[in-house]
Each structure stands twice: as C-alpha cells, then as structure tokens.
Amino acid sequence: MKTLRLNGSNAEDVLLAASLLRDGRLVAIPTETVYGLAGDATSEAAVGGIYTAKGRPGHNPLIVHVKDGTDARHWAEWSDLAESLAQSFWPGPLTLVLPRPRGIVPTVLAGGDTVALRAPAHPIAQAVLAVCGCPLAAPSANMSNALSPTSAEAVLDTLDGRIDAVLDGGPCQVGLESTVLDLAGDRPRILRPGLLGAEALAQVLGFTPAVGTGEGSTQVLRSPGQLSRHYAPAIPLQLVDDPFRLAGPRDAVISFTHEDKQVAFAAVLPPDPKEVARLLYGTLRAAERSGATRILMTPPPSDETWAFVWDRLRRAASN
Ligand code: TXA
Numbered sequence: 001m002k003t004l005r006l007n008g009s010n011a012e013d014v015l016l017a018a019s020l021l022r023d024g025r026l027v028a029i030p031t032e033t034v035y036g037l038a039g040d041a042t043s044e045a046a047v048g049g050i051y052t053a054k055g056r057p058g059h060n061p062l063i064v065h066v067k068d069g070t071d072a073r074h075w076a077e078w079s080d081l082a083e084s085l086a087q088s089f090w091p092g093p094l095t096l097v098l099p100r101p102r103g104i105v106p107t108v109l110a111g112g113d114t115v116a117l118r119a120p121a122h123p124i125a126q127a128v129l130a131v132c133g134c135p136l137a138a139p140s141a142n143m144s145n146a147l148s149p150t151s152a153e154a155v156l157d158t159l160d161g162r163i164d165a166v167l168d169g170g171p172c173q174v175g176l177e178s179t180v181l182d183l184a185g186d187r188p189r190i191l192r193p194g195l196l197g198a199e200a201l202a203q204v205l206g207f208t209p210a211v212g213t214g215e216g217s218t219q220v221l222r223s224p225g226q227l228s229r230h231y232a233p234a235i236p237l238q239l240v241d242d243p244f245r246l247a248g249p250r251d252a253v254i255s256f257t258h259e260d261k262q263v264a265f266a267a268v269l270p271p272d273p274k275e276v277a278r279l280l281y282g283t284l285r286a287a288e289r290s291g292a293t294r295i296l297m298t299p300p301p302s303d304e305t306w307a308f309v310w311d312r313l314r315r316a317a318s319n
C-alpha cells in the first residue's frame with residue numbers, strides 16, 4: 001500500500017483525508033497530544049484495519065474522537081458530570097471512559113462495555129471530524145509498543161506502507177497522550193495520567209481522583225496502556241543521575257545540563273515539565289535514530305508537576 005502524504009494546512013488535503021476516512025480507509029491525523037491513526041469507529045472493517053496496521057493486541061480498546069460534548073452524547077451514556085468535564089476541558093487532552101456505548105463497533109471496545117471518548121483540540125483534527133461526520137477511533141499512530149509519534153515523519157517511521165495517508169499538521173504541542181478518566185466505575189479514577197492533572201480535575205469533580213487501575217478491579221484490562229513496557233524506544237533507556245559520567249561514545253545522553261564529552265547523541269531538556277512533555281518523544285526518537293546503542297537520561301524532579309512525564313518515562317525505561 002502506498003501511504004499518501006497530505007498537508008493539513010491545505011483545505012483540499014483535509015477534505016481528501018475526511019473522504020478517505022468516510023470510505024473506511026486509515027489516515028493518521030494530528031492531535032494536540034500525539035498523532036492518531038484514525039478510522040471510522042462505526043465501521044468494523046476500518047477498526048479491524050487499525051489493529052492490523054498497528055499490530056495491536058485485540059484486548060486493548062481504542063479511544064474514539066468526537067467533535068464535542070453534543071457529539072459525544074450520540075455514542076455513549078452522557079451524564080451531568082461528563083457534561084461539566086467537557087464544558088471545562090473539551091476540546092482538549094482529556095479522555096472520558098463512559099458506560100453504555102451505542103453505535104460503536106465492538107472491536108473498538110475490545111470486548112468491554114465502556115467506551116473512551118475524547119474531543120481533540122487540534123484545529124486540523126476538528127476540521128476532519130466536522131467534514132467526515134463519523135466518530136473516529138484513533139490510537140496513537142505507531143506500531144504497537146513503539147514511541148507515540150509527535151510529527152508526521154515519526155508516523156511514517158513505523159506505519160509507512162501500512163496506512164492510506166498521513167495528514168501533516170506539524171509538531172504536536174502537548175506531546176504526551178491524553179489523561180484517561182474513568183467515569184464508568186463507582187468513582188471517577190485516572191487510568192492514565194496526562195498534562196491535565198488530578199488537581200485540575202478536582203476543580204470540577206469536587207475531590208481529587210485516585211490514580212491507577214485499582215486493586216481488585218472487576219474489569220480484566222481496565223486500561224492496558226498502563227501495562228509496563230509501553231511507549232518504549234527501540235534501544236534501552238536508563239535513568240541515571242550523572243549520565244555524562246557513565247556515557248561512552250556509543251551512548252545517547254538526555255540531560256538538563258550540557259557537558260563536553262564525546263557521545264553518540266546529546267540533548268539538553270528545559271526545566272519545565274510541559275516543555276519536556278512536548279519534546280520527550282521527539283528527543284527519544286532522535287536518540288534512537290542516532291545510531292546510539294543505549295540512552296542515558298537524567299531523571300526529572302520527583303514532585304507532582306512531573307508525574308505525567310514520570311509515568312511515561314518509567315514505562316519507557318522498563319524492560
Ligand atoms: O492523546 C491520546 O489519547 C491519543 C490521541 C491520538 O488522541 N490517543 C491514544 O490512544 O493515546 P491509545 O489507543 O494509544 O491509548 C488508548 C488508552 C489505552 O491506555 C487504552 O487502554 C485506554 O486508552 N482505553 C481505551 N478505551 C478504554 C476503555 N473503554 N476503558 C478503559 N481504558 C480505555
């Protein structure tokens with residue numbers, strides 16, 4: 001299959017992407033978090049194609065992208081709480097897990113009885129949703145277990161030839177995947193941390209939600225993205241306090257301060273967690289592609305503002 005390169009700032013290309021999606025084809029689209037591999041969430045064939053293209057196990061459900069809260073109501077049981085959260089945080093990097101999905105093909109749900117919905121803030125994603133008129137299942141646009149892509153080039157690294165098109169919308173501004181908030185259980189719970197943290201959600205919920213999949217959860221695989229070894233680079237990543245001291249000429253170093261030492265690759269990250277989130281996957285990808293055999297990285301601070309970055313780093317560094 002030849003993968004078309006489409007330009008998201010060109011209106012004709014956006015229309016073409018939307019019409020491909022309406023025809024059940026697979027198009028990687030930009031969102032503010034990471035690029036998503038989109039397909040019509042009401043088409044069994046399109047959704048099956050997403051799992052095949054990604055090599056994604058069938059027990060891991062997909063996020064469905066909608067335009068807004070009004071759209072979301074068609075596809076699952078909506079509630080006052082969901083409405084308040086959508087009013088405050090949509091469009092944006094928040095995914096809501098809702099009960100009683102309707103009209104979404106069962107494959108998206110991976111056999112579960114809930115659906116994860118998100119209204120993305122990226123204007124190109126919004127334009128595609130408006131034109132194609134169907135909800136779009138879109139997991140991150142990478143082969144399963146590889147790094148999530150934050151640029152069109154990164155999508156093509158693993159999916160070129162496996163999908164119909166990629167719509168280039170430039171680099172993603174958030175850079176890490178959305179916060180997944182479960183509203184289908186007894187009490188709202190964060191299944192996957194993201195830029196939008198527990199304190200921000202507490203403003204609307206009235207209490208700070210728990211984080212994690214929970215002990216004795218009744219669902220077998222409540223949020224499989226939380227399995228370790230997810231979001232991992234192709235070469236080992238080690239978090240070490242003084243990477244330059246340990247590094248040899250074949251190592252990539254990612255740190256917060258520069259040192260003059262001969263290494264295969266060096267990147268200096270800014271001290272702000274939001275900035276690091278935006279840059280992290282692109283930096284890991286560059287390290288991967290540098291020919292280095294290992295990545296040594298300084299761990300970020302351990303306070304709460306870094307929690308969502310830490311969540312991804314822990315997984316990326318596990319083996
Ligand atoms: O930022 C994002 O969320 C990106 C962009 C493209 O929107 N999408 C994304 O999708 O990260 P994906 O498929 O790579 O991650 C989906 C996460 C996984 O952790 C999955 O287990 C969880 O959401 N998930 C999906 N449906 C679920 C459901 N019904 N119940 C619980 N977790 C669900």
Ligand code: MG
Nearest residue numbers: 139140148225
């Ligand atoms: Mg993913």
